[in-house]
Amino acid sequence: MDKSLLNNNEYSWCFACGKDNPSGLHMRFEIDDDKCTAYFTPRREHQSYPGRMHGGLVAVLLDEVTGNYLFAKEGKPSYTAKIEIRYRQPLAIGEEVVCTGRELKRKGRMVEMQGTICKKDGTLLAECLSKMMIVDETPQPSRKLAAGEGEEE
Numbered sequence: 133m134d135k136s137l138l139n140n141n142e143y144s145w146c147f148a149c150g151k152d153n154p155s156g157l158h159m160r161f162e163i164d165d166d167k168c169t170a171y172f173t174p175r176r177e178h179q180s181y182p183g184r185m186h187g188g189l190v191a192v193l194l195d196e197v198t199g200n201y202l203f204a205k206e207g208k209p210s211y212t213a214k215i216e217i218r219y220r221q222p223l224a225i226g227e228e229v230v231c232t233g234r235e236l237k238r239k240g241r242m243v244e245m246q247g248t249i250c251k252k253d254g255t256l257l258a259e260c261l262s263k264m265m266i267v268d269e270t271p272q273p274s275r276k277l278a279a280g281e282g283e284e285e
């Protein structure tokens with residue numbers, strides 16, 4: 133991966149994984165040969181109906197774990213072109229889940245991805261099938277750098 137993508141740019145503001153985004157989920161990942169894994173514990177601020185995580189944020193977990201797999205493998209961003217989600221059981225506030233992203237197949241720059249979210253005992257809570265388009269993108273400088281205010285850290 134081109135490490136310059138990770139420095140001095142806007143990636144640290146990603147809502148799902150950006151370390152500098154105070155409103156973000158701060159997801160962290162483990163990359164294996166064939167999958168990306170993230171562990172996440174929904175908090176009360178992620179709630180929809182009492183005790184369960186908001187479905188839009190469940191979608192973020194799935195989108196991010198699949199996108200991160202491709203980012204790690206390709207060293208380039210990929211944009212979500214399509215995502216279909218099956219919400220099987222609620223994600224409980226306060227209970228850690230395991231998110232997994234895998235590549236299913238690809239044609240050109242379009243990659244079909246599968247994402248799952250399970251309880252630690254393996255119970256499937258939510259899953260997605262998505263299409264992600266790998267793009268050639270030049271890293272964007274952070275807003276402060278662009279404004280000539282110097283590095284943020």
Ligand SMILES: CCCCCCCCCCCCCCCC(=O)SCCNC(=O)CCNC(=O)[C@H](O)C(C)(C)COP(=O)(O)OP(=O)(O)OC[C@H]1O[C@@H](n2cnc3c(N)ncnc32)[C@H](O)[C@@H]1OP(=O)(O)O
Binds near residue numbers: 143200
């Ligand atoms: C320590 C620090 C670590 C830091 C570590 C950072 C890691 C960082 C990882 C971040 C991980 C983020 C994971 C979230 C990812 C987002 O959230 S991305 C944001 C949400 N998505 C978007 O904004 C995408 C918006 N859409 C687009 O930009 C464009 O439509 C696309 C998807 C790039 C495609 O555009 P395009 O390249 O112009 O392609 P286009 O000509 O439209 O289509 C070409 C072919 O592709 C196929 N295709 C295109 N769209 C579709 C579709 N929706 N469905 C099916 N087929 C399609 C078709 O075959 C199409 O051919 P035709 O049917 O048109 O003949």
